[in-house]
Amino acid sequence: MHRLQVELGERSYPILMGESLFQKNLITPYIKGKQVAIVTNETVAPLYLEQLQAQLTDYQVQPIVLPDGEQYKNWQTLQLIFDGLLKAEYSRKVTIIALGGGVIGDMAGFAAACYQRGVNFIQVPTTLLSQVDSSVGGKTGINHILGKNMIGAFYQPQAVVIDVSTLKTLPKRELSAGLAEVIKYGLIADSDFFTWLEENIEALKILDTAVLIKAIDWSCRIKAHVVALDETEEGIRATLNLGHTFGHAIESHQGYGNWLHGEAVAVGSVMAIEMSMRLGWITEQDRNRAIRLFIRAGLPVAPPEKMSANDFLKYMRVDKKIIDGQIRLVLLSKLGEAIVTSDFSTELLNAILSTNYEQLLDSF
Numbered sequence: 204m205h206r207l208q209v210e211l212g213e214r215s216y217p218i219l220m221g222e223s224l225f226q227k228n229l230i231t232p233y234i235k236g237k238q239v240a241i242v243t244n245e246t247v248a249p250l251y252l253e254q255l256q257a258q259l260t261d262y263q264v265q266p267i268v269l270p271d272g273e274q275y276k277n278w279q280t281l282q283l284i285f286d287g288l289l290k291a292e293y294s295r296k297v298t299i300i301a302l303g304g305g306v307i308g309d310m311a312g313f314a315a316a317c318y319q320r321g322v323n324f325i326q327v328p329t330t331l332l333s334q335v336d337s338s339v340g341g342k343t344g345i346n347h348i349l350g351k352n353m354i355g356a357f358y359q360p361q362a363v364v365i366d367v368s369t370l371k372t373l374p375k376r377e378l379s380a381g382l383a384e385v386i387k388y389g390l391i392a393d394s395d396f397f398t399w400l401e402e403n404i405e406a407l408k409i410l411d412t413a414v415l416i417k418a419i420d421w422s423c424r425i426k427a428h429v430v431a432l433d434e435t436e437e438g439i440r441a442t443l444n445l446g447h448t449f450g451h452a453i454e455s456h457q458g459y460g461n462w463l464h465g466e467a468v469a470v471g472s473v474m475a476i477e478m479s480m481r482l483g484w485i486t487e488q489d490r491n492r493a494i495r496l497f498i499r500a501g502l503p504v505a506p507p508e509k510m511s512a513n514d515f516l517k518y519m520r521v522d523k524k525i526i527d528g529q530i531r532l533v534l535l536s537k538l539g540e541a542i543v544t545s546d547f548s549t550e551l552l553n554a555i556l557s558t559n560y561e562q563l564l565d566s567f
């Protein structure tokens with residue numbers, strides 16, 4: 204088993220990762236008191252709820268099973284978590300366990316931040332995306348019809364327990380979506396990781412355990428490092444949002460759940476990379492390497508055909524990185540290094556939003 208620490212002073216916590224962790228008693232040391240609520244969804248519950256519950260025979264356990272989908276990451280569904288907690292008469296001593304992907308983790312975490320002003324919380328992520336990204340770092344929340352992740356809180360878990368065996372049941376499209384965030388780390392923070400991914404992308408796609416654990420460990424290390432430097436995103440943490448300003452616009456415009464988050468991030472990253480190239484910061488060769496890797500990972504690299512520059516701008520105007528009305532973007536200053544900047548012309552942004560990426564791809 205691998206262990207990695209997220210260093211946040213008194214809010215520090217471990218990320219435990221390995222195979223078949225549900226068989227080992229790793230979660231109970233992080234539970235406080237006797238009351239446990241497992242928040243999960245209709246897809247994940249039949250697969251893993253029983254295995255997790257089998258570890259918790261000494262506790263009073265209440266499963267809270269939500270409908271599955273990004274379109275349910277909202278107030279109404281959040282309320283179901285509070286209903287479950289209150290019906291079980293759970294006190295401030297309850298521990299909430301999130302069992303599922305990023306949608307469950309974000310909602311259960313936000314519920315943990317709010318219930319009786321904050322209760323104990325453990326992440327058990329079961330998608331690649333949640334194992335490398337959303338379960339680490341304490342961002343929790345829900346969507347609003349006018350913007351993604353607009354309502355939320357920073358709230359750190361007591362532990363993150365990653366069982367890579369759970370990825371065996373994950374649909375391939377979801378696995379690819381997770382790879383988008385993995386590739387993102389290479390692009391923004393570590394060109395060696397990017398090169399390693401170019402060499403290992405096929406092994407990752409067929410879930411080679413050793414390669415998978417290395418990729419998750421590498422990703423979590425980068426994320427943990429950035430979060431430790433800037434927990435509440437005053438600066439460097441925003442670089443983790445490469446491709447997300449464009450990507451969130453795609454997700455919102457297309458209707459939550461139609462495009463997967465990772466798919467939208469892949470396309471958004473390509474747009475940010477194209478922009479970085481036109482600013483003269485990265486070479487055409489590096490842009491092409493990035494596009495090729497996204498394609499090999501099974502991801503889209505062009506925005507929805509019918510989405511206009513104005514469609515993008517409508518959603519980009521409510522992005523969380525906006526300061527005093529100015530759109531700020533994460534761009535690459537070189538391969539393996541990112542900056543957050545508003546130092547680009549409106550003309551360039553419009554050109555990026557109006558580029559025909561399908562045509563750009565003809566050479567691939």
Ligand SMILES: NC(=O)c1ccc[n+]([C@@H]2O[C@H](COP(=O)([O-])OP(=O)(O)OC[C@H]3O[C@@H](n4cnc5c(N)ncnc54)[C@H](O)[C@@H]3O)[C@@H](O)[C@H]2O)c1
Pocket residue numbers: 244246247250271272273276303304305306307309329330331332333336337338339340341342343352369370371372373374377380381464465
């Ligand atoms: N908090 C953060 O820092 C952060 C970072 C990145 C993304 N996010 C959020 O995460 C969400 C996306 O997360 P996601 O990609 O995990 O999507 P998801 O939670 O919707 O899970 C994807 C699908 O896989 C199913 N599933 C989960 N585990 C499974 C398993 N082991 N086997 C079979 N099916 C399984 C789910 O039920 C769902 O249908 C978005 O809402 C995004 O905004 C948050």
Ligand SMILES: [Zn+2]
Pocket residue numbers: 336384447464468
């Ligand atoms: Zn993301």
